[in-house]
Amino acid sequence: MPLLDEKTQTQEFIETEEKYGAHNYHPLDVVIERAQGCWVYDVEGKKYLDCLAAYSAVNQGHCHPKILEAMLQQAHKVTLTSRAFRNDQLPLLYKELHDLTGFEMALPMNSGAEAVETAVKAARKWGHKVKGIPDSKAEIIVCANNFHGRTVTIVSFSTDEQYRDGFGPFTPGFKIIPYGDAAALRQAITPNTCAFLVEPIQGEAGIVIPPPGFLKEATEICQQNRVLFIADEIQSGLGRTGMLFAYMHEGIRPDAIIVGKALSGGFYPVSAVLASKEVLGVFNPGDHGSTFGGNPLACAVARAALRVLVEEKLPERSAELGTYFLEKLRTLRSPDLKEVRGRGLWIAIELHSEARPYCEALKEEGILCKETHDHVIRIAPPLTITREEIDWAFERIRKVIEKG
Numbered sequence: 158m159p160l161l162d163e164k165t166q167t168q169e170f171i172e173t174e175e176k177y178g179a180h181n182y183h184p185l186d187v188v189i190e191r192a193q194g195c196w197v198y199d200v201e202g203k204k205y206l207d208c209l210a211a212y213s214a215v216n217q218g219h220c221h222p223k224i225l226e227a228m229l230q231q232a233h234k235v236t237l238t239s240r241a242f243r244n245d246q247l248p249l250l251y252k253e254l255h256d257l258t259g260f261e262m263a264l265p266m267n268s269g270a271e272a273v274e275t276a277v278k279a280a281r282k283w284g285h286k287v288k289g290i291p292d293s294k295a296e297i298i299v300c301a302n303n304f305h306g307r308t309v310t311i312v313s314f315s316t317d318e319q320y321r322d323g324f325g326p327f328t329p330g331f332k333i334i335p336y337g338d339a340a341a342l343r344q345a346i347t348p349n350t351c352a353f354l355v356e357p358i359q360g361e362a363g364i365v366i367p368p369p370g371f372l373k374e375a376t377e378i379c380q381q382n383r384v385l386f387i388a389d390e391i392q393s394g395l396g397r398t399g400m401l402f403a404y405m406h407e408g409i410r411p412d413a414i415i416v417g418k419a420l421s422g423g424f425y426p427v428s429a430v431l432a433s434k435e436v437l438g439v440f441n442p443g444d445h446g447s448t449f450g451g452n453p454l455a456c457a458v459a460r461a462a463l464r465v466l467v468e469e470k471l472p473e474r475s476a477e478l479g480t481y482f483l484e485k486l487r488t489l490r491s492p493d494l495k496e497v498r499g500r501g502l503w504i505a506i507e508l509h510s511e512a513r514p515y516c517e518a519l520k521e522e523g524i525l526c527k528e529t530h531d532h533v534i535r536i537a538p539p540l541t542i543t544r545e546e547i548d549w550a551f552e553r554i555r556k557v558i559e560k561g
């Protein structure tokens with residue numbers, strides 16, 4: 158790069174990105190070059206408190222030293238074996254996931270969407286081979302306003318028109334019910350239903366918490382009808398809501414869960430489906446796979462990321478500091494404010510008007526947030542945030558919200 162003053166450098170990066178890259182995102186115009194903990198630094202040297210945490214992939218904080226160390230150590234040894242051979246990290250990740258979560262087995266993938274696809278395949282195959290649903294007839298029930306990723310099959314059951322526009326033909330076999338409606342779930346089930354796939358709290362929809370008792374009732378309905386209850390915990394899981402997993406708030410036990418994002422603390426894409434032997438046992442050699450899934454670098458990173466979650470008690474921190482933050486945010490007063498809600502350090506500020514201008518204004522104050530759909534500001538900092546940093550953030554959020 159030629160020597161440019163910093164402002165111009167920011168513009169140059171943005172122009173290069175816009176010129177040579179597909180425009181499938183509309184990012185805030187901040188060009189980040191490094192990060193540590195809850196803070197990110199742009200190319201002009203300005204620092205910002207990260208209140209998005211990469212959609213909860215960096216629950217452990219940016220560039221956590223212990224995860225970094227595990228990644229470097231492993232990168233020196235071996236990074237990729239493919240599953241054609243075994244490696245000495247994958248069995249340990251399996252065991253540690255089992256010990257931490259109680260699920261019998263895991264199947265590792267890379268991105269969240271791949272793990273959702275894996276869960277869909279597992280549910281369908283279980284439906285056919287174990288439940289006895291005729292081949293190619295299995296149905297999966299999902300909820301309106303869901304977000305489970307971006308593959309063709311996954312957008313086939315999205316209710317967001319933009320996610321689908323122009324991408325058909327779509328994958329059949331999905332039924333959509335209103336989120337939080339147990340009666341609708343009961344009605345939608347047929348003898349061909351193999352699974353109910355649900356976010357315990359809907360993230361991308363705007364941190365939508367279902368009515369109390371819904372998840373419990375839904376698991377009971379699923380059990381009565383021999384339907385798998387699959388929780389997508391990719392964003393809600395691994396401490397974000399103040400417990401290890403969001404489903405735990407209702408004391409239930411899903412048949413399968415999907416994890417990703419913070420499973421790597423943001424270093425590397427690592428995802429997995431966790432389930433019983435009965436469910437994951439349907440896969441035989443050659444049925445499903447991924448070149449990078451379960452690679453030793455990913456496993457070493459995930460093992461360290463899980464250790465950090467436990468050692469630093471991040472779910473407990475999230476519960477305590479989330480309550481603290483939420484109580485403060487509930488004191489905000491503005492005619493534009495519709496609702497403040499949340500669980501753990503996963504908080505939605507819902508407005509009557511567009512959220513984007515507020516996010517732009519927060520950026521000027523040194524806080525990075527992203528609007529979720531049109532009217533929600535999502536506050537989801539790394540779970541390592543301190544009380545003092547919350548106080549600091551709150552004063553700035555108050556200034557921006559109350560100014561309107």
Ligand SMILES: *Cc1c(COP(=O)(O)O)cnc(C)c1O
Pocket residue numbers: 212268269270271273304305306307356360361389390391392393417418
């Ligand atoms: C982010 C997310 C996904 C998709 O994960 P990717 O890694 O982006 O493919 C799926 N489900 C939920 C609930 C998510 O938040």
